Amino acid sequence: MSDVLHGIVITGDGRTVYEPGYVVIENGRIAEVGPGAKKGDTVTEYTQSILAPGIVNLHAHCLTLGPVHATGSKSRTEQQVHDYKQRHLAGATTTCLCVDGLPTWDEYLALNEKHPLKVIKCTTHTPANLRAAELADGEGIRDEHRTCTVDELVTKGAKVIGESGAGGTLGGGMQDNFYIPDAIEKLVGFRIHPLEARAIKEAVLGPKIDPKNLDRAALKKAMEESKIAGKVGEEAVIDAVHKCVLPSMEHAFEGLRETAAAANRLDKPFLVHHAAASMEVCESIANERMIAGHVNHPSFDEEESVESAKRLRNKGVLLEISALDLFTRTRGQEDIKNFLWLVRERLVDFVGTDYAGGNYHPALTGLAGIVARKLVSVPEALALSTGNVARLLPQVTDAGLLEAGRPADVAVLSQTLDAVRAVYINGSKVLG
16 A cells, blocks of 8 residues: 655755655655655645655653663653653654663663654663763662663664763753752752853853863852852852762763773764863764764854864764754853854754753754754755764664655655644654
8 A cells, every 4th residue: 555645855865855746655664756746545735845754863862761861860750751752753853862871771662662753772881981970960870770781782772872971970061950050059049040050160160171260250250140149158159069060070081982982892873972071082082983962062162163073073973963942042042153153164964952951942943943044955954854864874773864665754844844744654644
């Protein structure tokens, strides 16, 4: 039995458009794609809509049971996992690489059949990564996580080694969103905003996370702006930030090195937390197996993000930028600059989401944003979260292109990418 979809077909390779065009689906796979119209057992007309590959998000979190993030934090509930999956699906995402590397294989499998979103497993079960997690948080880690190994998980089917490092273990966004606000709340009795926590952290440690970078004038200003001045002393704040951020750092750096070594030994891709604090280590282990996560990290200024991305690309590294909540947030809007600058410079292979304290929007929102700003064409934008994955990481997934033989994962989108009309996974309509 064949199902035919008619519409404006954008295949995902960054160039090919059939307007009008068709996609033929048979047995959950794409049987044929081409220009014009086609007959089939069923025909669905999406005449004014784009037919594109489902989005493949290479940087997502909290999509399985088990410890989350590289901090090994408490497992999300089954309902929370479902809700995160549904948010991705509502944004036309059909496949996600869940970069929480510490869950067991059984935890990964537990919810796979309860939601249509396809989730790909990672692993970071190395000694230093586990030490870093337990020093930063570790609430979700049990003996079964400590005894897992990268080799075991790869044998069972993990496709990527990562994410090695995280905002919680390397002084990044998780510290701003959770750990530093928690510590300050214990001192003053109220919670500060993540951007206020970032300002305090960077005053104490600088963007590269080093106690030598203490800037007391900046700390005084940050304390005043967050309204904690007069309620707690500077030394107590410095001590709180040090205790939150520093214990895991050296172990996380070693975890990055262990991750690269395991990837080289097993010939697998590996994904790293790339930021100002981890830049030097990331560049020292960089090779063609590396995926550099969020090279638009806000700890970089625009020039630093571009120059570091260039150095990584010269070593064969694949570059991911994370849309986070950059296109919907109301505070800290200047953080979008690195994202847009890297797109302008064509220093992007993939667009993912990351977590943004749970406030991320679907990757498609970022793609629509760069199209609206006329930085790229619609086919070029879609390729950043579809065909580029299929082309550059065929060992991770066969999704991402509308071509014969591939999974029939199809997104039906508005012509400006700002609305999702329907989503098909393995040929079945799961949304719309």
